[in-house]
Amino acid sequence: xxxxxxxxxxxxxxxxxxxxxxxxxxxxxxxxxxxxxxxxxxxxxxxxxxxxxxxxxxxxxxxxxxxxxxxxxxxxxxxxxxxxxxxxxxxxxxxxxxxxxxxxxxxxxx
Amino acid sequence: xxxxxxxxxxxxxxxxxxxxxxxxxxxxxxxxxxxxxxxxxxxxxxxxxxxxxxxxxxxxxxxxxxxxxxxxxxxxxxxxxxxxxxxxxxxxxxxxxxxxxxxxxxxxxxxxxxxx
Numbered sequence: 471x472x473x474x475x476x477x478x479x480x481x482x483x484x485x486x487x488x489x490x491x492x493x494x495x496x497x498x499x500x501x502x503x504x505x506x507x508x509x510x511x512x513x514x515x516x517x518x519x520x521x522x523x524x525x526x527x528x529x530x531x532x533x534x535x536x537x538x539x540x541x542x543x544x545x546x547x548x549x550x551x552x553x554x555x556x557x558x559x560x561x562x563x564x565x566x567x568x569x570x571x572x573x574x575x576x577x578x579x580x
Numbered sequence: 581x582x583x584x585x586x587x588x589x590x591x592x593x594x595x596x597x598x599x600x601x602x603x604x605x606x607x608x609x610x611x612x613x614x615x616x617x618x619x620x621x622x623x624x625x626x627x628x629x630x631x632x633x634x635x636x637x638x639x640x641x642x643x644x645x646x647x648x649x650x651x652x653x654x655x656x657x658x659x660x661x662x663x664x665x666x667x668x669x670x671x672x673x674x675x676x677x678x679x680x681x682x683x684x685x686x687x688x689x690x691x692x693x694x695x696x
């Protein structure tokens with residue numbers, strides 16, 4: 471399976487701290503995308519990183535990709551209570567289909 | 581990005597009935613997909629909705645249970661047929677901008693289905 475696997479499964483931090491979430495996968499990929507989901511609602515697209523990229527930034531988000539280790543990380547800096555959500559990584563492989571990891575539950579305490 | 585709407589946003593249905601979920605996109609897109617998210621789980625791809633031809637289903641999903649229509653490049657429907665409580669899930673449509681697997685995939689707000 472080329473499924474992405476996030477870790478940790480759950481993360482609890484204080485507001486203002488940084489949150490780091492990791493994703494590992496098993497096969498070659500075209501790109502990797504991170505999503506946020508609040509309370510079982512729709513998925514919000516956060517960022518896409520292509521297989522030939524190593525790092526991307528978007529506001530308080532920083533994503534890295536290490537294709538040699540088949541892993542990616544999502545860093546949220548200066549976290550806020552509104553960042554409380556589930557975060558998913560999803561990989562696109564040679565078949566162009568999106569395969570999701572199990573997700574990470576992030577709780578940011580005010 | 582693409583703006584995607586789904587109807588209904590939620591529904592409670594009786595066992596044995598069917599529900600059709602609509603997905604509307606604000607622009608023409610080549611690739612549309614339907615996903616299922618069972619309670620507390622991640623997302624699983626049901627099928628790729630192909631415009632003008634039959635949908636392509638993933639392993640474990642069949643057309644008789646999840647018939648899909650895609651009459652044009654901005655609209656698709658997913659029907660959950662002969663429902664059972666195990667079908668209680670969030671159903672999401674998504675679209676990929678462009679082709680080739682290098683583009684972002686955006687999701688609708690989801691339809692929360694509860695089957696009694």
